[in-house]
Amino acid sequence: MILDDFLKFDANGLYCRYADFYLDPQQPVKTAVISHAHADHAVSGNATVYATPATIAFMQLRYGKSAGRELYTAAYNAPFTIGEVQITFISAGHMPGSAQVLMDYKGIQYLYTGDYKLQPDDTCEPIEWVQANVLITESTFADPATQHPDPVQEIKKLADVKSNILLGAYGIGKSQRLIRMINDHAPQKQILVHHKVMPINAVYQRFGFELGPHQMYSRKLMKEQSEYVYIVPPFTFDSYIRATGVRRFFASGWKKLQVNQQDTLFISDHADWNDILEAIKQVKPQQIWTLHGDGRHLKEHFKDSIVVKILN
Template identity: 50%
Template sequence: MKGDILEDFLKSNENGLYCTYGDFYLDASRPVKNVIVSHAHGDHISPGCSNVFCTAPTRSLMEYRLGKNAGNHFFTYSYDNALWVGNVKVTFLPAGHILGSALILMEYEGTRYLYTGDYKVQADATCEPLTLLPADVLITESTFANPKIKHPDDITEILKLNTISDTIMLGCYSLGKAQRLTALINKYCPQKIVLLHHSIVPYHKVYESYGFKDWNYLPYSRKMVKNNQQNLIYLVPPLTFNSYVRAKNVVRVFASGWEKLQNRNGIELFISDHVDWYDIIETIKTVMPKEIWTLHGDGKYLADFYEGSILVKHL
């Protein structure tokens, strides 16, 4: 890996992260001319962009979420298939976060910059596993970059649901988490009947269009729940979950890596789609960067941990 690290390769402004040398944004927060999208979660996409570069599943999910405003022109690429955006060579690598999620490897004048977007190390049958390559600069999310945080094994967590026979209202994000939970429940809690909130069903359908067709679930039925059948798990988005704080005859559970979201629930269910502290450390060992640029969180613990060995700065 030759070449110098350009400290201004990425600049943060009101539209997001901008690459001057390629004239594009990464996961723009506002409409821009050129945007490379890591994945289709709402905090990483913006309606109305002119040229959108992403994977095919990300395009499908964006078109469902944003409709006609998803983007004027889409350019979709498979993993490991390099493209040029301006003067920067770009390659998508699996991020292991949700279906179609991608790390974005950018190469310019012999220097490699690896942008993670959101990513995870844990195995997930509903998306492609994380793939890492060496880079000079690692631009990583630091959402859970705290030595006190270690995500438990997801199988151990999902098995907790087998201890509950009453109807479970399971709060989760509609895209990514709901599909992962469906697959986990089907495999490790086979006696459970998965019911989906109406807003989650279309995301399952997009996944199914990409080959995930062996799930067992039903659209929510008030009659089924009213009859108080046992072993029902009703997957609902956060807004619905929060609207039924006093729901009767159900056990409230929320699947998340955030401890604050476990409060006042029937049981804790720590299932996260992000890397924890130890995952980030292992990622850094694999990528072997000369510098680490952090996003989300504040990167303070990483800066302290690598002081004197690797430069860490927060964008």
């Protein structure tokens, strides 16, 4: 029997009381199961952390000793238990080490997706599919009006720009994907990287993900017009609002983060509406629970066939 209260939100985040752990807690807790290393899913200060090896490595880079007092790693498809719940990490295709969390309790499978994407990405493991009784899916872009364009066609926009480019992107995950895509699809560009992104790139290389040629930014280089693409985190991008001699792009699936109508770069690391429908097709759940977004469109879409519960 599916337990309606198997997962519940409280002040610390998404809690499983049947084994006393949190999934991607928002505040430090005693026991945390972390789906991936982005800061909105992986906070510092937890006592015990379970995650994939890559996720632990990124957390240690960012948080040092505060990554967790006890750190337990599990490879994909290698079950472990917390209390009476068996947990298995399944690749989510979002960034290196990103995992869906399959939880089996008394013969019922609950699959928490974390953040996931279906688009091909050579800088992380591809998504895998498993079936479950309950699919707990992120719903960041769960809107029929949202369909992500082909990322290769998006990145080729940069090839047509002959001036230097200031490219804003999140430092972990998106920046590395962009470096690889630019090298693959606009190889005439010379890639410069913000100094805070370089240590993250080293973790990628340690886990076998090659990004291709790039170098540390220098002010001297950017004074030349030599088709440089300077990839910077959001805070640096925002501080360069008056930068001259460059075209400004920001890589995101969100329209609100695009610089203007001319210079858009719609590259997302999340599932769009069609991708979520594909996930539901693959997982074959009896129930869908939504979080991290707006589940109302899914609730309406499946009103005659599948129970949809909005957790947040």
